Amino acid sequence: MxxxxxxxxxxxxxxxxxxxxxxxxxxxxxxxxxxxxxxxxxxxxxxxxxxxxxxxxxxxxxxxxxxxxxxxxxxxxxxxxxxxxxxxxxxxxxxxxxxxxxxxxxxxxxxxxxxxxxxxxxxxxxxxxxxxxxxxxxxxxxxxxxxxxxKVNLAQSPPPDWDSIAPLMAAGYKSGAVETSRGCPFDCEFCDVWIKFGRKMRTKPVARVMEEIAAFERLGMKRVMFATDNFIGAPKYAKQVLRAVIDLNAGFEHPVSFTTELTLTLARDPELMELIARANFSTVFIGLESTNLDSLIETRKRQNVRGDMVEECRRVSSYGMSVVGSMIVGFDNDTPAIFDQQFTFLQEALIPIPRLNVLKALDGTDLVDRMRREGRLIDTRRTYTEEEIDDRVVRSNVMFKGMTRVEAHAGYLGLMERVWDWANFSDRIIGFIDNVSNMPERRTDPRLVAVVDALQANMHAFPHADEAIIGKILSHAKAKVPALAWNVAAMTMLQCYQAAQLPQARKTIERQIRVEERLEASGGYVMAPEAPRSTVPPVLETT
Ligand code: SF4
Incomplete structure (x- = not known):
């Protein structure tokens, strides 16, 4: 053995x-x-x-x-x-x-x-x-x-084996995970998903997905994440899965709640929004990336330039799903004005918990190739000390076009501080609650409601938590959208986490700004040498 x-x-x-x-x-x-x-x-x-x-x-x-x-x-x-x-x-x-x-x-x-x-x-x-x-x-x-x-055919991939950690599952993890598909039909310049997994969506048979969800439900999991980079990359398949989830959930004593990653194209398909809401999705992660149309076109995020992004995000969240919007600053078309624009957008689009990023060129992407060709890819190992890299002081490896690296990191810090400010968070999440108008009737898992009580009883334990604001948010959620109160509490906990992390994050970014000032003054940046352009591997199916 x-x-x-x-x-x-x-x-x-x-x-x-x-x-x-x-x-x-x-x-x-x-x-x-x-x-x-x-x-x-x-x-x-x-x-x-x-x-x-x-x-x-x-x-x-x-x-x-x-x-x-x-x-x-x-x-x-x-x-x-x-x-x-x-x-x-x-x-x-x-x-x-x-x-x-x-x-x-x-x-x-x-x-x-x-x-x-x-x-x-x-x-x-x-x-x-x-x-x-x-x-x-x-x-x-x-x-x-x-x-x-x-590129593996997911129908032939054996189911995950959870046996060895099954006893830890419900106590150790907030969410189970079921892989539904691999690949993405889009080709964003900064992303390696379509290069690694292909642009043709490979999907797992619906029955297999249901079996894996049911296994988590038997293990006592209340939430399941669909592990995929774009759940609606194959919309017909996504609708089949959602219809099956609605039926499956109806048979459970307590409905399982879901979350996944997808694209803003969701906002243009009313049937899909209706199904995903009925299937009990509480949160959807969407790569919004930028409010700057020129930057979206530059990075080939074409699916985000077709409509009004504020209106589209509000439309999605009107179904009772919070949008976790991922934002990036530092595209070639971004100037220091981007920080104000992104802050205003997040407040108006009612994104309670966004992800904020500075553009980074990841290995294996078209962006890293272009940055190399243009002599703008920083060789971080030769520019920064090992300590600066290990402490994760260095967030980006790109020489920006529309701003200096000092401006980029100072602007990013300012954006973070405004976004994680309690009053601003309160405006976004109260706005989210008030915007819910299309949510289908939902059963709520009473075990999830316990999250609300836990937050109320323990919020004093979080450094920098604003108890008055938390109390106001939870009361408003319970009164207006009782079925979503647990999700509002979960997002408020994440805000507690962000607010508590902020002083340390501020110190780290201020340290990076000092490093960048020194490098800008001394011309100390070392650029990565130009290398042969990486090629997209052929998509070879196993069937
Ligand atoms: S839509 Fe998302 S997963 Fe698809 S290529 Fe763009 S960033 Fe990557």
Whole structure:
């Protein structure tokens, strides 16, 4: 029997500690979403001859406690943010003489990072390569790299195996996760999704999606995230899934609530909005990116320039779904005026919890190629100190066109401070509540209503929480949209989190501004050399 430990690396334990101390007090759960990537690998592992244990550091703590637990093989995964922690953990197991392999987006972006630690690295989708690796492992013929450009048919991918963490599920995680599709028909310049996964949507059969949702419901999960980069990239398929979810939810004692990522095209399809609301979606994540039309065209976010974005966001949220809008500043067409424009937009579009980003050119995107060609891609390793990079002081690797890097980061800090100001948050979320006019009748899970009571009882525990404003928001939600009060409370908790993080974030960005001032004065930026243009891998179906 080969015993395998699959580790999802944490980021850093300061973050975990913060969640432990504050968020867990309120919801009694440590992590937002279950480790679908590891359960997928567990599902790909034959039952005979192998025993798999999943270890999610965010919920279970440092993985080093398993060093002497007799595992024969350790697999570690994580996004770029987790890479330094993943390497640290990997080194410990490697030094203990246990074979270590790495996979996931973090190592795929920097395959050389695990040199000297990893027995093998996995690049690309794991379905075709993990079974091949296991055979090689048993035969003692492991190759250093397992890579594929194959685009897996999701109908043939085995279901995720949650067995090893099932006992932790309801207590450890706020949300289950079901992968519905891969790929995206759009081709935004800054995004690697369409390059990695293809522009042709690959979808999981509706019946399989329902089985996986039902499995989470049996495990006591109240919420499920559809893990996809664009749930409505294939609208007909999305409607089939939603109709099935409505039927499935009707049979549950308590309805499961859903969330997913999709595009603003939702606002132009009334049938889809109606279905998604009836299917009990509480939140939708939408890449809005910019209020500047020229910037949207520049970055090929064409689907966002067809209508009035404020009106479209309001239309979506009128169905009782909060829009988590992701915004980016620093496109070539952005000037320092963008910060005021984005703030005004977020207030008017009633986006209670936005994501704010400074443009960053990610490996494997068209943007990174263009920045290289134009001599505007900063070689961060040669420009900044290791400490500045590890402390995540450096947010962007682009020389902006319409503003200096000092202006960009100072403007970003000002935007953050205004967005996470309690009075401004209150205006957005009260506006969201008042805007709900098309919400279909909903059953509410009474267990979720407990979130409201937990927030009311514990808000004093959050540093920088404004108790008067929180009280006003919750009373308003209970009076106007009782079925959504738990979601309003959940968003208010996120605002508590943002407000509590703000002093530290301010210090970090102020530190970056000082670094950028020094670099601008000394001309100390080192640009990355021009490299051959990366090509889009062919989309090869497995059927
Ligand atoms: S719509 Fe979203 S997922 Fe699709 S290419 Fe653009 S940013 Fe990427």
């Amino acid at each position: 080969t015993r395998i430990l699959l580790i999802s690396a944490g980021t850093n334990f300061e973050v975990c500690d913060w969640i432990e101390r504050h968020a867990k007090n309120l919801t009694h759960q440590t992590a937002y979403v279950v480790p679908l990537h590891l359960a997928t690998i567990a599902g790909l592992t034959p039952k005979e001859g192998f025993e798999v244990q999943i270890w999610d550091e965010l919920v279970q703590g440092p993985a080093e406690v398993n060093l002497d637990a007799g595992y024969d093989l350790v697999g570690i995964t994580g996004y770029s943010d987790h890479l330094s922690r993943a390497l640290k953990v990997g080194r410990k197991f490697h030094e203990a003489g246990i074979p270590v392999v790495f996979g996931g987006a973090g190592i795929t972006a920097k395959p050389d990072a695990a040199e000297g630690i990893a027995d093998a690295v996995f690049l690309g989708e794991a379905e075709p390569t993990w079974p091949e690796f296991l055979k090689d492992f048993e035969a003692g013929t492991v190759k250093p790299v397992y890579q594929t450009d194959l």
